[in-house]
Amino acid sequence: MKALGWFAAVFLAAVAQVTVAPLFPVAGAVPELVLLTICLAAAFSGPVPVMVLTPLGALMLGMVSDRDPGLLLLAYLPVAVLGALLEDAPLPLGHAARTYAMTLGAGLAARTVLAIGAMLGGAPAAFGALAADVLLPGLFIDIVLLTICYVPLRLIGLEGSGFRLQRGRYFASL
């Protein structure tokens, strides 16, 4: 049931990415709603749903926009790995801090991959503009939206999940 909920959330995020997000730009940048939804799935349902939602989200956003779904998939790949690396790292980070760090890292990686893909497709190699016009405002709006979603979900009692993939749990949570 929870898996269906996340599937619906990713579907709506893909549609909202091309209908709602462009209406509210911050310094010209827009949030990556599908990526944010995958990060929230990682935070509240663990890595297994993320491993399914990542290709689905990339495919759905690729369909509804004119983006290359393959490139989107590569851009979203770091979410699952980053979450697990942060959990295994010898850092005194709580669940919220890990979620924020994972979202920041994944947002940074996704935007960089998408920008490099665009540059390989003919866009000028403007790395200064990538940092100033894309990364900084984009990550800021991602964090604001994450806070708007994460805090209420914790307040209504949703338990944070571990990010580490455990043996024997590939299909247990589906």
Add this chain to the structure above:
Amino acid sequence: MLTLNRYSWWLGAMVGLAILLGVAGQVGVLSPVQGVFLRVTAPFEGIFTGIFRPVAGLLSSAGEVDDLRAENARLRVENEGLRNELAQRQQDAQRIKELEAALGLAQGDTSQSRLAANVVHRDSSPFSDVITIDRGSNDGIVKGMVVTSTQGSLMGTVTRVTPTRSFVRLITDTRSNVRAAVLGGEGADGILRGNPGRTLTLDLAQGDIKVGDTIITAGLGGAFPYGIPIGTVTSVEGSTQDLFPKVTVEPMTRLGTATTVLVLMSFVPETLDTGSGP
């Protein structure tokens, strides 16, 4: 390292899938599925747009009241000037007709067949600026067709078509390049490109270009017809020793807020790969 080992099979599979999806997208295998998916998402788009567009309009207007007042005053003055100019043009047109009749010249049909379409999506991802319109191959749209605003200014070109929808790459997309010229500029031209900040620059610009000049399509390369207005030169930077000055162009139409566009149905783009176009 143990963490990565546990994900290695999945990462490998996903990289393989990404390559497969990339190839499938390039050869068009996904197009039929995409058409069906866009039909499924259509009702949700309507709901989201219906709810959030008025909110965005309200927020935008609230923050721009002073700017809008100033713009309104400026537009009133400009409107008066344009009305006067129109009257003069009508007189000139009448005079030309009389002269053509006197000389026995037959005037060719220069009218363009245009199809109106609504903007249903906009994807403003890094370095790209693409809109989706609610017309597709069922309406006769083909890849490469030129899209303008309702007032006739250039907006972009169709890059992908499904039966009911078409994707239009806007001129502010960083992958877009348009052979452009200065209206009445006696050979002044360049290549208009989009920038990451959704601005336009005229690269490789040559000739006498000044602030306020009107930029139009040059008609070279076969991707665009000649003479479609694009924008106005807002700055020209560089010394006389520079080979090419840096020319910034402001689009004539507000690309981000357009809700209706026109597709030039009578212009068939040439298929030669000349490096110009989307």
